[in-house]
Amino acid sequence: MMALQHLLVKEKEMNEFDFETYVLQFYGKGGTYDYGFLRQDIQKALKIRMEKFPEIEFGGDSFDRELVRDIVLKSRGVEDLEYNV
Numbered sequence: 424m425m426a427l428q429h430l431l432v433k434e435k436e437m438n439e440f441d442f443e444t445y446v447l448q449f450y451g452k453g454g455t456y457d458y459g460f461l462r463q464d465i466q467k468a469l470k471i472r473m474e475k476f477p478e479i480e481f482g483g484d485s486f487d488r489e490l491v492r493d494i495v496l497k498s499r500g501v502e503d504l505e506y507n508v
Contacts, residue, residue, distance in 0.1 A: 439466075439469065441483070442465075442469070442483045442487070442488075443462050443465045443466065443469070445483065445488065446460065446465045446488050446491055446492070447460060447462065447465065449488060449492070450492055450495070458492070458495070458496070460492075460495055464495045464498075465491060465495065467495075467498075468491040468492075468494035468495045468498070469491055471494050471508075472487065472490050472491055472494060472508075475508065476490070489505060489506065490506055490508060493505055493506045493508045494508045
């Protein structure tokens with residue numbers, strides 16, 4: 424339980440740069456799922472995420488990562504997305 428509480432605190436402390444780096448580790452060049460995302464792609468998508476879903480608190484977690492992923496992919500013309508962004 425202590426590890427989970429620590430993880431939740433760490434997510435809340437995450438700033439935009441940390442989040443961008445986190446997303447790049449998954450979807451940037453050489454990432455876990457290499458979509459070739461650039462930091463600029465993530466910055467634009469993060470802005471869209473915050474404007475489009477203001478009622479959803481930003482936690483910098485996997486949900487936000489996947490929303491940002493789908494926003495970038497949609498901007499590239501991908502239609503089969505996990506979330507309706």
